[in-house]
Amino acid sequence: MVTAGVHGLGRAIAERLAEAGLGVVATTRQADARAAAWAAQASALFQRPIRVARWDPADPASDDEVLEVLRGEGARTRVLVNNAGPFRRARQSLADVSLETMMLLWQGNVGGGVRLTQRLLPALRASRDGRIVNLGAVGAGAAGGWTGRGAYAAAKAALASLTRTWALEEAAHGVTANMVCPSDIHRQDKEARHPGETRPSGADVAAVVAFFAGDGARFVTGQVVELAFGDRPRLLPGEITESPAAALLPAGVHVRLAGDARDYEVLQARTEGASVEYLVRPPGAEPRWVPGAAVRRVVAERGRP
Ligand SMILES: NC(=O)c1ccc[n+]([C@@H]2O[C@H](COP(=O)([O-])OP(=O)(O)OC[C@H]3O[C@@H](n4cnc5c(N)ncnc54)[C@H](OP(=O)(O)O)[C@@H]3O)[C@@H](O)[C@H]2O)c1
Incomplete structure (x- = not known):
């Protein structure tokens, strides 16, 4: 069972688990024709049953629909x-965020999952080899602060704590609980695989989830694992940083871009809404604008390696 398993990282995880030989139920708030078409295609590709179930973390009644799909599969x-x-x-900032937004993030990241886990625990326990794998985000295990994203960071930190409690409480039932905490994976990379490239993709997250779901992790529980992809150059304890793109780089720093081994000097930054662009100069070439998402890491600050 993969919640929100039809799109994004969830899809990469669902496909990876099917590839590992599991039948998969992937939930989505909109179980439409596109979701069904993906499930049919992926089932054929991986030769495992992949089903879609409507589920909304904010709607407790939808838990029954998920259990109904499972019953229908005899699974x-x-x-x-x-x-x-x-x-x-x-x-x-926390000075401005509404309680409504905080509750929405809580419900989607924590509350709904707790509810569904409670409903599925009897089956997980009965298998004597049950696995709970939660998706966190970098810094969640240390309950780090995150400028401008405090509500989301708090929800993920809560989920890290719950993961550790599940691990303790369910050990006697043979159920493990672990958490995978990725750094930024951009929209176009979530459902992709980039073997041999330095750029991370959903497949990299899915591989770690599959490890926790697999035989090799039978005795691994209570772990909160970070997949930071080298994106956190000078991290203070308890502080969460995003990729350099999100931190608005000052002019004069040198950066590397995705899939490019050259050093680029940042000349200028500009923002539009939530997106950032940088005017960068590669060695011996004309400056050009690149999306902030293309910046993978800072290699030097002005005058300092
Ligand atoms: N991508 C990253 O860089 C990254 C980094 C760190 C952590 N994560 C975590 O990894 C997991 C998957 O990330 P993702 O990037 O693939 O997800 P995403 O594109 O941000 O979408 C999250 C999914 O949650 C479901 N959802 C349920 N209630 C929602 C609501 N009220 N508003 C919006 N979406 C809602 C949606 O699926 P349906 O509409 O299909 O139900 C949606 O596809 C999440 O837990 C995320 O926090 C992602």
Whole structure:
């Protein structure tokens, strides 16, 4: 069972688990024709049943629909991946964030998953080899602060704590609980695989989830694992940073771009809404504008390696 398993990282996880030989139920708030078409195609590709179930973390009644799909399949859940998790791209400080937004992020990232986990625990326990894998975000395990994203960071930190409690409480039932905390994976990379490239993709996250779901992790529980992809150059304890793109780089720093080994000097930054662009100069070439998302890491600050 992969919540929000039809799109984004959830899809990469659902496909990876099917590839590993599991039948998969992927949930989505909109179980439409496109979701069904993906499930049919992926089932054929991986030769495993992949079904779609409507589920909304904010709607307790939808838990019954998920259980109905499972009953229809005659299937018993052994692995539950709590992947659903709304995020707010626009930054908002804790001075301004509404309780409504905080509750929405809580419900989507934590509350709904707790509810569904409770409903599926009997099956996970009955399998004697149950696995709960939760999707966090970098810094969640340390309950780090995150400028402008405090509500989301708090929800993920809560989920890290719950992961550790599930691990303790369910050990006697043979159920493990672990958490995978990725750094930024951009929209176009979530459902992709980039073997041999330095750029991370959904497949890299899915591989770690599959490890926790697999035989090799039978005795691994209570772990909160970070997939930071080298994106956090000078991290203070307890502080969450995003990719350099999100931090608005000052002029004069040198950066590397995705899939390019040259150093680029940042000349200028400009923002439009939540997106950032940089005017960068590669060695011996004309400056050009690149999207902030293309910046993978800072290699030097002005006058300092
Ligand atoms: N991508 C990253 O860089 C990144 C980094 C760190 C952590 N994560 C975590 O990894 C998980 C998957 O990330 P993702 O980037 O693939 O997800 P995403 O594109 O941001 O979407 C999250 C999914 O959650 C579901 N959802 C349920 N309630 C929602 C609500 N109220 N508002 C919006 N979406 C809602 C949606 O699926 P349906 O509409 O299909 O139900 C949606 O596809 C999340 O838990 C996320 O927090 C992602």
